[in-house]
Amino acid sequence: MSTPAIEAGQLSVSYGGRRVLDQVSFAIPPGSFVAVLGGNGAGKTSLFRAILGLTTPEQGYVRVEGQSFGKGRMPVGYMPQMRRMVAGQLNGWHMVAAALQGRAWGLPWCSASARAEVNAALDAVDAQDLAMRPVMSLSGGERQRLLLAQALLDHPRILLLDEPLASLDPARMRETTRRIYDLARERGLTVLFSTHDINPLMGFMDHVLYLAHGKALLGSVDEVMTTPALSALYGAPVEVVRADDRLFVVADGGADTLHCCDCAEHTR
Template sequence: MTDAVLFDGVRLEHPGGRVVLSGVDLRIPAGAFVGLLGANGAGKTTLMRAILGLLPPRAGSIALFGRRAARGSNLVGYMPQMRAALSVSLSGRALVSAAVNGRRWGTALPVASRRREVDRVLELVGAEALASRPLDELSGGERQRLLLAQCLIGDPRLLLLDEPLNSLDPSRQAELVALVRRLQREHGITVLFSAHELNPLLGALDQVLYLAGGHAALGSVDSVVTSETLSRLYGAPIEVIRSGGRIFVLPGAPGLERAA
């Protein structure tokens, strides 16, 4: 089976020349739910931008389902971090509708087809009741459902979700993770789910992709989230503690940010 994402010797740099990731080789299998973890500034959003074709690698190559990653690919649905600008009187349906023609080249979809596509993705995420409500009356979890519907337009095979749990309470976090897991299983979608903390994702993950120190480690939670592996990535002592079904990643040296 073709890998959903293939990094071959990838080096990513910010426009100013700062190296974010170097020498990254990884294969994400099609249909997997992968948690993307790492401290702030580790390169999670940068990696997603590279997959989207918005940041070409300075070295190496990136392929999606056997094709070179390129800007505007209809293989990928992207859910960016929540923006304050969404707090407007735009309705839920209008927000999702705005993405329909943005996912297509050439002429716009006919009105009837556009309406059916919006209805389809709203139903997929259980957001039909949100369609007529203005965004500034919705909770953070409800807005995230609409943004998830938006990135499902056009049946993408890969979803990139950039820290969608930010600012959600634990119950809403659990609801969103369960929804994404259900969609992933029922539709065979590959999911790369970025998060600042590992624990909300534990029941859903097939693999974890951990970024630190310009490097990456991909594998099962038990093989990657260990003191040995994370200490190697960070180049400094890291302690991993498992307690009560939760995992805590703690710096073992002064000055290191809490890792997950």
């Protein structure tokens, strides 16, 4: 059996005095495309930060490719949420290039090979046209493409994508998911893709990692997205409804809750 790309054992993490992950265990096979689902505050970002070594677990462990890497040394590309992004007046190219060997001391020169790597990352996400524009003039979706290009630098084997579909319209969501999926398959990457809505990922993901109430459930879509499985995870009755090839999680049967996969979080 191959070493898991990411493995957590009895992992407990707190944020703001609240335990957001409580003795969570899972093992993600290498090369898999995993949707990390859960409502606001379910622990998606905390899980990513624990994997990256930015948050020290209260208990348990998390390993990347079977090892405990030092901070900043793991083969992981990270695409954060955009909230802390400095838009700035620099061009997109310079924003992406800043991440290349960004932890090394010295002047921010770009050698010919560094330039080639930045251009290759921009090509991979079809963002060369965005690279010459000021970041502040780009839309949310365009900035997401630059952040994805940045995550691809330094040849990662694992991608952690935190809400890459936020601020995108439904058509762009599907397009972005396909782009990431194609890249992952082409390069043999393991992808953890956090989102509120499972539906843009239908047909692409291999596994779902569902987070709720500090617990986690990992499995295929058919294993996790069922009424009994999610009711057990939430510790309360929820219903999984399929309609027009779309999945909805509904709490207490309210028709007005049939919007997204994590309604149970909001209606409880």
